[in-house]
Amino acid sequence: MTVKFYKYQGTGNDFVIVDNRQNVFDKNDTKRIKFLCDRRFGIGADGLILLENDNTSDFKMVYYNADGNESTMCGNGGRCIVAFAEFLGIFKNTTTFNAIDGMHTAKIEDNLVYLQMKDVDTIQRFSTHHFLDTGSPHHVQFVEDLKTFNVKAEGEKIRYGAPYNQAGSNVNFVEKINQNTFAVRTYERGVEDETLSCGTGVTAVAIAMYDSGESTSNTINLNVEGGQLKVSFDKVGNTYKNVMLIGPATQVFKGEIEC
Numbered sequence: 001m002t003v004k005f006y007k008y009q010g011t012g013n014d015f016v017i018v019d020n021r022q023n024v025f026d027k028n029d030t031k032r033i034k035f036l037c038d039r040r041f042g043i044g045a046d047g048l049i050l051l052e053n054d055n056t057s058d059f060k061m062v063y064y065n066a067d068g069n070e071s072t073m074c075g076n077g078g079r080c081i082v083a084f085a086e087f088l089g090i091f092k093n094t095t096t097f098n099a100i101d102g103m104h105t106a107k108i109e110d111n112l113v114y115l116q117m118k119d120v121d122t123i124q125r126f127s128t129h130h131f132l133d134t135g136s137p138h139h140v141q142f143v144e145d146l147k148t149f150n151v152k153a154e155g156e157k158i159r160y161g162a163p164y165n166q167a168g169s170n171v172n173f174v175e176k177i178n179q180n181t182f183a184v185r186t187y188e189r190g191v192e193d194e195t196l197s198c199g200t201g202v203t204a205v206a207i208a209m210y211d212s213g214e215s216t217s218n219t220i221n222l223n224v225e226g227g228q229l230k231v232s233f234d235k236v237g238n239t240y241k242n243v244m245l246i247g248p249a250t251q252v253f254k255g256e257i258e259c
């Protein structure tokens, strides 16, 4: 089989994207998806995304982690597929697309993708961390000296430990820079390593920081290893609404691969 693909990155979280509007891609071939994401034997990516037709919106996003398994929402992947859909001429100004966690609206302005994320009304607060679902599950924890922190080793322990166990959680380690800026490093489930950025992760961090009173701003800057993201939201009652993930998304190269 020959697969035509595009490679995108959003603040260093990188994806193989395939235009599957003709249903040419075998979605159940976990081994092939894992191979395509392999950095030594394949193309190399944190995940693979299919762009498909959808009856009720401009397109559908189907997301797989680098381990080959379909997973929950990917925020950076969402921003990248919006840039890809614009490149394909699917929309001009604003778009609506279907993903595993429901409908998303998005726009591109000044080379930044604005992606509306799902509302968040449930936040679990613990003395050491927060846990919340922003489309994907996220553990959010403050650490000291984030720069030298062993994200892979410590993230792995939390991801596989109780209460998350095999189903797992993504794990975000955070350091406060100022009132509305936080540095974040994320261990990603399904990649089973640190990635350079995680969109649903920084969204979880921004909401957790506001929720815990660490920030009083509803627009929060997130410094990740691969660049800078912004998250804004409105708190209405106990629900975070109009949650917007904002940042760049770039096409890196395209090609075809035998697999």
Ligand SMILES: N[C@@H](CCC[C@H](N)C(=O)O)C(=O)O
Binding pocket: 013, 046, 065, 071, 072, 073, 074, 075, 076, 077, 136, 137, 170, 188, 189, 190, 191, 197, 198, 199, 200, 201
């Ligand atoms: N990179 C993503 C998150 C992708 C899903 C995650 N690995 C999971 O399985 O929960 C993002 O940008 O949000």
